[in-house]
Amino acid sequence: MSKLRVAVLGAQGRIGSEAVRAVEAAEDMELVAGLGRGDKLETLVEAGAQVVVELTNPGAVMGNLDFCVRHGIHAVVGTTGWTDERLAQLRTSLAASPGAGVLIAPNFSIGAVLTMRFAQQAARFFESVEVVELHHPKKADAPSGTAARTAQLIAKAREEAGCAPQPDATSTALDGARGADVDGVPVHSVRLRGLLAHQEVLFGGEGETLTIRHDSLHHSSFMPGILLGVRRVVNTPGLTVGLENFLDLG
């Protein structure tokens, strides 16, 4: 069986360097390129890359994906900063290149994906919900892509269940004190030396609370998800948002 020809964009970064090692160690994959800032994207074509793992930054990801899609290269994307407008733009370019597949995974770790699923399930049973995400201080974006997605999924589940708006009597507050409002769910971002990537989803109801917490303690937590994404995206044309789509969670 021929090996999947994989390239990593952001190959010298925190997660990109770990992804390079994971692809090199995977028996069914061959690392054909590892590119950083300033490297030419044409290298991907010259190297015959079938799948690109995109782990750069929100300022670079759209241009990189546009190139990949135009050249029929599949992509597994961990980079954050996704908005409805960006997703629409990507769908438009994918429509012009029907064979190409793109997976956008706000989080590749199984624990984080399950956190999102459990939060979605719990959402309709509690009056109150807030998300706290905690990351290393070199992180560029806030809130994290995972927290934004978690809040969106919770908000959708609450809306579908006809939940009333959350109780909150705050009438005066310092800027930011109640966090960012993501579809009506407050999201609080902590940046702290010593941390990597952590999230708590706090639910509150009459006389009880439920906390769902996940901790990524090392970048290795993201690697099985990245490799799964690479294996599945080659047979999944179009746009897939969320690794859960490849996990048969039911």
Ligand SMILES: NC(=O)C1=CN([C@@H]2O[C@H](COP(=O)(O)OP(=O)(O)OC[C@H]3O[C@@H](n4cnc5c(N)ncnc54)[C@H](OP(=O)(O)O)[C@@H]3O)[C@@H](O)[C@H]2O)C=CC1
């Ligand atoms: N989905 C998930 O599970 C995860 C997602 N992430 C996300 O991945 C992204 C990267 O995170 P992290 O590794 O911590 O960040 P880093 O800053 O450590 O790494 C990003 C790397 O990309 C490089 N880069 C910048 N622009 C380009 C470009 N145009 N082409 C190729 N390489 C480029 C950077 O180079 P330079 O240093 O010169 O700028 C840097 O080496 C973030 O958006 C983060 O949120 C992170 C962990 C898990």
Ligand SMILES: O=C(O)C1=N[C@H](C(=O)O)C[C@H](O)C1
């Ligand atoms: O920048 C990070 O480190 C991470 N980014 C992703 C995010 O923004 O959700 C995934 C994980 O939290 C690590």
